[in-house]
Amino acid sequence: MTKRYAAVAITRNGIQLARQLGERLAGTDVYGYAKYSEGLVESEGQYLFAEPVKELLPSLFSRYEGVILFFSLGAVVRLIAPLLQDKKTDPAVIAIDERGEHVISVLSGHLGGANALCLTIAKLLCSHPVITTASDVQGTFAVDLLGQAFAWRADSFDNMKSVSAALVNGEPVAVLQECGERGWLPVGATLPEHVCLCSSVAELLESPFSAAIIVTDRLLEAPEESTLLSRSVLYRPRSLVLGLGCNRGTSEAELEAVVRDTLNELKLSLASVRNIATAQIKGDEAGLLTLCSKYGWELALYTPEQLNTIPIANPSDTVFRATGAYGVCEPAALLSSGAADWLLRKKKSGNVTIAVARVLFDGVEESL
Known part of the structure; x- marks a missing residue:
């Protein structure tokens, strides 16, 4: 597999839209249900299938970064449910109605890139993007995507869920950045009032935080680990x-x-x-x-x-x-x-x- 995305459709209208998307979104293979794929000739990037979709999807899940399904949302949920494994490895999944009116980010919105892909596809098809992750709806940043553009790495994902929950629920969150790129806040996003930027560990420890995000290239001292790591996400910038x-x-x-x-x-x-x-x-x-x-x-x-x-x-x-x-x-x-x-x-x-x-x-x- 050399392409990043698979677009799958089973109706005449859906197959035509999938073909349009394949022409406009670089790196997309198109899969059309053979019975309704009039005009779709198998070639590099265009494929016919006759088996049920549930038999086709497992191979697509393992081979592509993103799977774009021109089905109803309910059908998508039922089809992908048996295939889900982990948010760090599952591909992005997008659902698009067969008229192309709505493009929905269904799975792996952040780590898998489904939200960004949703916006891209909606623009290409002149559709309405539907994104429901809390940080995106609130116009703030996503904890699990922090520094992704700079290849920052989280030491552990153990506290990612709890720190993310604190951020979107308005609990006090402290951010300590000791090194690394400063422009990590996404374009158009704002820093919530309940997020405090700290300039030192001492300031961090003095702040009344429920959760913390620490960006540093140094190994934490034992007292810092015992005090901070149970409620923090630790990011390593490439510094x-x-x-x-x-x-x-x-x-x-x-x-x-x-x-x-x-x-x-x-x-x-x-x-x-x-x-x-x-x-x-x-x-x-x-x-x-x-x-x-x-x-x-x-x-x-x-x-x-x-x-x-x-x-x-x-x-x-x-x-x-x-x-x-x-x-x-x-x-x-x-x-x-x-x-x-x-x-x-x-x-x-x-x-x-x-x-x-x-x-x-x-x-x-x-x-x-």
Whole structure:
């Protein structure tokens, strides 16, 4: 499966609308019930089916990000009920009446993207979008989508439901952001009066909150965990850059061990690593490439000329002879992060050197 969406219809009008949508919404396969699919010729992106829809849907659920059904809402509910597993894995499901008057976000409105897809389809078909999730109706933000555009990651989903409930029910919610992108409030959304933005843990603890959202790349101290985590959602922004240097042939296992040990020493989260930065000559280093692939990190590469633009305290003639630069991990970390200073200057461990910097967001350097 190379396309993102499946549009399924079983009536003549519905099949014609599904075909229109397939032409207008990129990445959409159209499935039409063969008996009423006059004019629909099987080809790439257009398919006929003769079996009952309930037999077709299981395969579509597992293969597509979104399933668009030109059925009544009641029929959709009955058809998808046996297929539901988890809100983090279920596809977006959209219901559209066969005249195309209403486009309804049925399932996975937030994490699955059904609400956004609903708005897109409604615009393409000149229909009325129907979205019923509380945060969208209230015009505020969704806790489970916070920072999604920036690839923030929640440490756990255990408290997501209770924190979301506190937000939409007007209970006092505290937000503490220590680093990461600042523009996380969706366009057109407003911050409710019962949400308090805190500038420090001390301020957070002093506020009378029922639930909290914490955005940080640091590991919480034990007292903070015991006080906060039972009623908080903890998000990890991608805010850390690891400058790495290594001897040729250094294994992925050694590189990973140094990274993990270093971040633990600094009390920083591995989940907040954005990328690794190093010298261009290391672009084919198997251990580095394997490590980046394992965690989905990008590998930023810099020429000797670029690396030498960053002043370092202890330039190395040995490194210069090998790479053409007087240092690798320290200048690479600053070049990639945009920061003015390091959280950790060069540390050597075995075959590896490592430096850590925090990303400069929106022209404001983050510091804890």
